[in-house]
Amino acid sequence: MTGAVQTHPALVLNADFRPLSYFPLSLWCWQDAIKAVFLDRVNIVSEYDTVVRSPSFEMKLPSVISLKQYVSLDRRPAFTRFNVFLRDRFECQYCTEALPAEDLTFDHIVPRSRGGRTSWDNVVTACQECNLIKGNRLLEETCMTLMRPVEEPTTFQLQQNGRAFPPNFLHESWRDFLYWDSELET
Incomplete structure (x- = not known):
């Protein structure tokens, strides 16, 4: 495993395939993503080409995962x-x-x-x-x-505002889930 593996975060989607958060973008490090896969808490939606190996197992790193259980975002946002x-x-x-x-x-x-x-x-x-x-x-x-x-904003309003501030790094496999309501190219 090379140092490049450290730069492979997984985009985390809710069970409805929307990101849990846009700003900051809901990302898990590759180790947490793999752990969630083994605990059967997420589905792998997309993968990187990078593979991790152990003596008895190998797996492509997830680039997009979705939670199996829906997390309600209706709670009041924290005052920060x-x-x-x-x-x-x-x-x-x-x-x-x-x-x-x-x-x-x-x-x-x-x-x-x-x-x-x-x-x-x-x-x-x-x-x-x-x-x-x-x-x-x-x-x-x-x-x-x-x-x-x-x-006081709603969680939805904060999510909408956060979509206007794209992160520094966007993997191509994330684009369909981050900008699903933007105008399509013809």
């Missing part, structure tokens, strides 16, 4: 910094500039020092410059406005 950025599409909600996550902060619309809570309806994505300009003030005390209304 990443999910706030994803809800807001990695755009400052004040100046609308799109930035990488490492250049973003989150801002309390009503500052914590003024009774604001850290919750979906009081936190937005902000660039560092806008966050500094707004500071410890209310929106009414600034000339700033929000790009869109602030609300």
